[in-house]
Amino acid sequence: MNARKRYPAIAAASLLAALLLSCGGLPRSLREEIASEKDRLPQAQRQLETSRQTVRDDMAHSPDLFAGTPVATAWPARLDSDESELNHARTDLQELQKMGARDRARATQLLREERDLREAVLRDSEAVQTEANSWLDFQRNIPHYLATMQREYDDIHAIDLRPVSQTVQKAGEDWPAKKDVLDERLARLRESSADADMLWSATASARQDGAAGKATGSEVATLIQANQKLASEESRLTQGADDLRASCGQLYNAWDKILVDLDKSHRGFDAEYSEKIKTVNTHFTDVAAKQTEVSSNERWVNISPSAYRAVENDLGMAISHKDAGRFDSEAITTAQPPGFAYIATPSQGSNQYGYWSHSGGNSVWTFLPEYLIMRELLWGHSYRPVVVNEYYGYQTAQRAGRSYYGRETPASPPKYGSQGTFTAERYAGSRYVQSGGFKGSAYASNRESGGFGHSETPGFSHAEPHESGSSAGKRFGSNSGGKSFGSHSSSRSAGHSFGHRR
Numbered sequence: 001m002n003a004r005k006r007y008p009a010i011a012a013a014s015l016l017a018a019l020l021l022s023c024g025g026l027p028r029s030l031r032e033e034i035a036s037e038k039d040r041l042p043q044a045q046r047q048l049e050t051s052r053q054t055v056r057d058d059m060a061h062s063p064d065l066f067a068g069t070p071v072a073t074a075w076p077a078r079l080d081s082d083e084s085e086l087n088h089a090r091t092d093l094q095e096l097q098k099m100g101a102r103d104r105a106r107a108t109q110l111l112r113e114e115r116d117l118r119e120a121v122l123r124d125s126e127a128v129q130t131e132a133n134s135w136l137d138f139q140r141n142i143p144h145y146l147a148t149m150q151r152e153y154d155d156i157h158a159i160d161l162r163p164v165s166q167t168v169q170k171a172g173e174d175w176p177a178k179k180d181v182l183d184e185r186l187a188r189l190r191e192s193s194a195d196a197d198m199l200w201s202a203t204a205s206a207r208q209d210g211a212a213g214k215a216t217g218s219e220v221a222t223l224i225q226a227n228q229k230l231a232s233e234e235s236r237l238t239q240g241a242d243d244l245r246a247s248c249g250q251l252y253n254a255w256d257k258i259l260v261d262l263d264k265s266h267r268g269f270d271a272e273y274s275e276k277i278k279t280v281n282t283h284f285t286d287v288a289a290k291q292t293e294v295s296s297n298e299r300w301v302n303i304s305p306s307a308y309r310a311v312e313n314d315l316g317m318a319i320s321h322k323d324a325g326r327f328d329s330e331a332i333t334t335a336q337p338p339g340f341a342y343i344a345t346p347s348q349g350s351n352q353y354g355y356w357s358h359s360g361g362n363s364v365w366t367f368l369p370e371y372l373i374m375r376e377l378l379w380g381h382s383y384r385p386v387v388v389n390e391y392y393g394y395q396t397a398q399r400a401g402r403s404y405y406g407r408e409t410p411a412s413p414p415k416y417g418s419q420g421t422f423t424a425e426r427y428a429g430s431r432y433v434q435s436g437g438f439k440g441s442a443y444a445s446n447r448e449s450g451g452f453g454h455s456e457t458p459g460f461s462h463a464e465p466h467e468s469g470s471s472a473g474k475r476f477g478s479n480s481g482g483k484s485f486g487s488h489s490s491s492r493s494a495g496h497s498f499g500h501r502r
Contacts, residue, residue: 064217
């Protein structure tokens, strides 16, 4: 038999012993990471062999317990798959052995892939060993696990679905397009409770024999699987009810995530990337009456280099938008100019947010007075009315799944985004602009000569780039204690709010 196949740990160690000698052209930090894998890969192999032996021993110890059960074939199959993944990890290290200084990027990626494979094998093989041991533990401690099953069954029956049912009913009335989806999810929760009842009845005889100490191997196996199913149903019901309530709540919010700043800094030799996001949330307090509250907050968050590059052209844009009546998972993530998503189509003419009017021979979008604060939060003080041709351009880009940057002609400069003329005015005080983010743009010379970028834009605030929490934000609405725009205003209030009627 081939010595490498017979002694995989020794073969792997021999391979890795030569690895450091052959990758000397790579940076020292990368060589040190490769060296750490020298010891860890054989460790994963040892764990895999231990798990495989545990499964063999457990099945040999109680053959009647495992006979005909799904785990009898599933566990060995998982461990065989783990062995295959570990072989892929060894292949990655063999390829790393051939790399030099010019292969740094590829070596970094390959090492990450090798590490991911090794760690996945380690986790899964340990999990298989734990599962196998748990079957024997159940067989040795049947009274304890019967009590656990009883508690799980009682907990399932204690879950009251009436509150979530009422929430679903109200959300279905307010948002008819989502009624069927919500009703279906509620029905699945009720099925979980019914399934638990059926499972409890089906295991009555096995539970009785188990309590009397007379359970056969197959009966114990049935009880083990029933216990796992009850635990799963309890978790599914509890989490499912919470998730369903949260989904109903999402329907009452429209929100936009505006990219208001980007920052790239260095700590030693490492670059750190962050973005500042303003979230503008419009919450419906009464759908039928179209009553809303508008609030906003800003915060810096750390992001990866790839995430930074993905939005580098989108300063000032809504990089994510969700309409009311939709779930968060249905948010649009193609960056678009802020506020455009609230504008009605010209053929529609108007909606709850505003209407198209005619001025100076052109059609112009006008926000209703109760949504001027929302407009202010989305656009800032430098809002300029959207004309119909601009909206048509946005609509065309949206249908194609592209971002609209507001170019009037292919040769003209964009209006929106990091290189946009509107952005140059609105975000002149941003860290991105101050650090030279506009270099190379059509108006970079204006910035360098003092045309913009040297003073803070009114109303724009800075925050530390690595703060973990959001700012306190602002809330505008009939129940907020702020400056009011409506019949019940108070000039001494702390924030802003709309009036009571929408």
